[in-house]
Amino acid sequence: MEKKIKVGMFGLGTVGMGVAELFQSEKNKVKEMTAVEAELVKVYVRNVSVKQDSADKYHLSLVTTPEDIINDPDIQIVIEVIGGIETAKMLVESSLNTGKHVITANKDLMAQYGDELTQLAEHNGVSLFYEASVAGGIPILRTVANSFSAEKINSIYGIVNGTTNFMLNKMSEENKTYAEVLKEAQTLGFAEQNPKNDVEGIDAAFKMAILTKFAYGMTIPMTDIQRQGITDVTPEDIQSAQGLGYVLKLIGSAKKMTTGIYVDVAPVMVPHDHPLANVKGAMNAVFINSTGIGESMFYGPGAGSLPTAASILSDVATVIRNIKINEAGLAFNTYATELKIAAADDVSDKYYFSMTVPDTAGVFKELADLMAKNGISFKQIQQKPISHCKAQVILTTHDITMTQRDTILAVFKSTPSIELQSVYKVL
Numbered sequence: 174m175e176k177k178i179k180v181g182m183f184g185l186g187t188v189g190m191g192v193a194e195l196f197q198s199e200k201n202k203v204k205e206m207t208a209v210e211a212e213l214v215k216v217y218v219r220n221v222s223v224k225q226d227s228a229d230k231y232h233l234s235l236v237t238t239p240e241d242i243i244n245d246p247d248i249q250i251v252i253e254v255i256g257g258i259e260t261a262k263m264l265v266e267s268s269l270n271t272g273k274h275v276i277t278a279n280k281d282l283m284a285q286y287g288d289e290l291t292q293l294a295e296h297n298g299v300s301l302f303y304e305a306s307v308a309g310g311i312p313i314l315r316t317v318a319n320s321f322s323a324e325k326i327n328s329i330y331g332i333v334n335g336t337t338n339f340m341l342n343k344m345s346e347e348n349k350t351y352a353e354v355l356k357e358a359q360t361l362g363f364a365e366q367n368p369k370n371d372v373e374g375i376d377a378a379f380k381m382a383i384l385t386k387f388a389y390g391m392t393i394p395m396t397d398i399q400r401q402g403i404t405d406v407t408p409e410d411i412q413s414a415q416g417l418g419y420v421l422k423l424i425g426s427a428k429k430m431t432t433g434i435y436v437d438v439a440p441v442m443v444p445h446d447h448p449l450a451n452v453k454g455a456m457n458a459v460f461i462n463s464t465g466i467g468e469s470m471f472y473g474p475g476a477g478s479l480p481t482a483a484s485i486l487s488d489v490a491t492v493i494r495n496i497k498i499n500e501a502g503l504a505f506n507t508y509a510t511e512l513k514i515a516a517a518d519d520v521s522d523k524y525y526f527s528m529t530v531p532d533t534a535g536v537f538k539e540l541a542d543l544m545a546k547n548g549i550s551f552k553q554i555q556q557k558p559i560s561h562c563k564a565q566v567i568l569t570t571h572d573i574t575m576t577q578r579d580t581i582l583a584v585f586k587s588t589p590s591i592e593l594q595s596v597y598k599v600l
Contacts, residue, residue, distance in 0.1 A: 178493050181215045181242035181273075183264050184255035185224045185233075188278055188305075189216065191482030192252060193231040199486060207493040215242050217255075243267045250492055252485060253277040262286055269293045269301065274501065276488040278305035278481055284379035288392050291504060298502040300495060302488035307380045308333055308457045310480025311473040312487065317387040317461075318506050324465035326388045330426035333380040335455030335475040336364045336371040337403050337423040341440075342453055344411050345420060351406060363455055373402035374423065374438040381425040381436050384459075388427060389434050390508035397514055399437035406440055410595050413527060413567050414442050417553055419599070420450040428520075433513030435520045442525050442569075442599040449600075517575040523552065523599035524578055525569045528585065529592040532564035539590065540566065547581050549573050569599055 180196075182189060196213045204210045213231075217239045218224045228235045242248055243264070251268045253275060255261050261282050268275050275294065277283065283290070283303050294301035304314050317329070332338050336358055343354040355372070358364035370376045378398045385393050403423055414421045419442035427436040443450045448470050452458045457475030462468055474480040495501045530536045537556070544551065554568040573581075578596075585593045 177210045179214045179248045180250045181248040182252040183217045185216050185218050187478045188254045188481045191478030195482045195486050209493050250274045269297050274300040274492045276302045280306040280379045284382040302505050305481045305484035307383050309475040311471050313459050324463050327462045328428035329388045329461050331459035332452050333425045334377040339363050339455045374400045377425040377438040385427045390510035391512045401439040430515035430519040432519045433515040435515040520575045521572040525597045527567050527595040
């Protein structure tokens with residue numbers, strides 16, 4: 174067994190710098206845990222002059238061609254933190270094909286090509302680990318794969334995008350508009366200049382695809398994940414939620430029904446007394462409902478240099494331990510079953526509807542008749558005048574199926590006296 178494991182890395186951005194820092198500060202801990210010293214020996218960057226000061230700080234050797242790492246026979250483990258999909262996929266594939274173990278934090282890559290890359294790793298007898306791809310510093314993937322391996326997960330859901338949680342929290346606590354909190358998030362570095370992946374729920378959907386694979390063994394295409402972002406959330410929605418005892422959160426959810434799984438990402442009305450309601454700022458939290466443990470929540474930073482790097486370094490230590498016991502090709506997740514998407518009649522949730530109606534007698538009766546005709550019952554209902562002839566009606570339902578939801582939405586939209594404003598799921 175080698176006394177030193179050499180590691181290469183693609184990328185030296187925010188996360189890469191965190192990895193370099195932890196490799197230096199925690200190298201003794203890794204050695205104590207594995208009885209092997211791990212050394213970060215080469216880092217691929219596009220521009221050496223820009224990164225040279227950082228490289229000098231952490232005693233790193235920079236290279237400008239990835240082949241200097243891929244074809245180096247002394248490097249056994251590579252870390253991919255370059256981001257994106259096309260280049261990252263090429264680097265991961267090439268590394269796996271040369272017999273190197275790969276660790277990545279790339280959720281976009283693993284959500285879309287995880288099965289393909291896992292098979293390639295298995296074919297080459299090497300490991301592919303990606304704990305940092307979901308919820309940053311929370312070790313949720315390994316927890317699901319190991320601690321929940323012997324029991325049924327009924328549902329797994331939570332806040333898996335820190336940017337949108339920061340924004341919705343600001344809208345709630347400071348009564349700001351979506352545009353105002355987006356600008357603040359961009360200024361503080363929480364949101365990209367092009368925030369589409371975050372605010373439209375794409376980032377969260379990638380993470381839910383990976384969590385679904387671990388929780389249910391099913392590879393779900395992005396097209397089968399129902400997705401709604403936060404771009405249409407208004408201060409009025411936030412205030413209405415608060416008035417009813419809820420907080421609006423962007424929630425990613427996967428649950429097992431009789432006919433299959435249902436996965437979605439959407440703004441959800443979360444009760445004030447639910448643990449997820451108190452997840453503030455850019456933090457993440459994942460809530461699991463299972464047959465044995467019952468309800469459990471995992472909370473921590475969902476992104477950032479050091480939290481993500483900590484998950485990466487944990488993967489490095491795991492690979493080293495596996496090398497030491499000649500089990501280096503063990504898969505990160507071995508759970509695999511046939512994909513089955515739940516039927517619309519098998520998926521039930523509570524819902525919130527906000528609408529504008531004429532402020533006249535008989536409106537409540539009309540709404541009640543429309544709902545009753547479709548087998549839907551009220552849980553809460555409020556009305557408040559907004560002009561001399563118009564009123565806002567807010568209502569929440571008991572559990573209804575997706576079929577019932579879609580039917581009543583069509584009815585509301587086709588009723589001249591009803592102007593539908595917002596629809597949200599209620600936890």
